[in-house]
Amino acid sequence: MATQGRLARRLTQLYAGLALYGASSALLVRSGLGLEPWNVLHQGLAERTGLSIGAVLTIVGAAVLLAWIPLRQRPGLGTISNVLVIGMAMDATLALVPDAHGWRLRVGLMVAGIVLNGAATGLYIAARFGPGPRDGLMTGLHRRTGVSIRLVRTVIEFTVVATGFALGGTVGIGTLLYAVAIGPLAQVFLRVFAVPSASGGSTVVATGQPRGAILRP
Secondary structure (H helix, E strand, C coil), X not given: CHHHHHHHHHHHHHHHHHHHHHHHHHHHHHHCCCCCHHHHHHHHHHHHHCCCHHHHHHHHHHHHHHCHHHHCCCCCHHHHHHHHHHHHHHHHHHHHCCCCCXXXXXXXXXXXXXXXXXXXXXXXXXXXCCCCHHHHHHHHHHHHHCCCXXXXXXXXXXXXXXXXXXXXXXXXXXXXXXXXXXXXXXXXXXXXXXXXXXXXXXXXXXXXXXXXXXXCX
């Protein structure tokens, strides 16, 4: 029974985290003050294609997942669910939340989006069902090339931000604050949502700032 209870909790955390991630990303879109690096690209592609940003997120996630094949990465339940759930949750939230007008509301949405994104990251990673497609790409490139995760992450995120901005994605103070705050926030929520191990102790998900474990849509 205890094992079933832990599994139920992990599954709940997985899908709650994915849904919250999509919703929090939608709040950042509505703030108009800047998006997470990958969503800058998704928004730019959405502007060019006429697709919803959630649909683009799903398509890009699937394409990135295909890049795992030569990197010999193995997806988990969380990886596949990431591709399917976050975009739907993001589009659903965008349909419910209108554009923000006025600086107080826009800043409030930005702050809420970043904090909730950190909570979503903690929920998802602590569930331990596998990394998101973009994180798997980063860690796979690290293993295949020997280049540090930090450098791989920096190059990838700079590339997606620059490309997304050129396509019309929103870069702003929210993008900068997200980059600074998401690591510490994720670390806090990883500890909050750690699932107890079978022995009754708490599962240590990370002991320092999570490197390469930050969920990206």
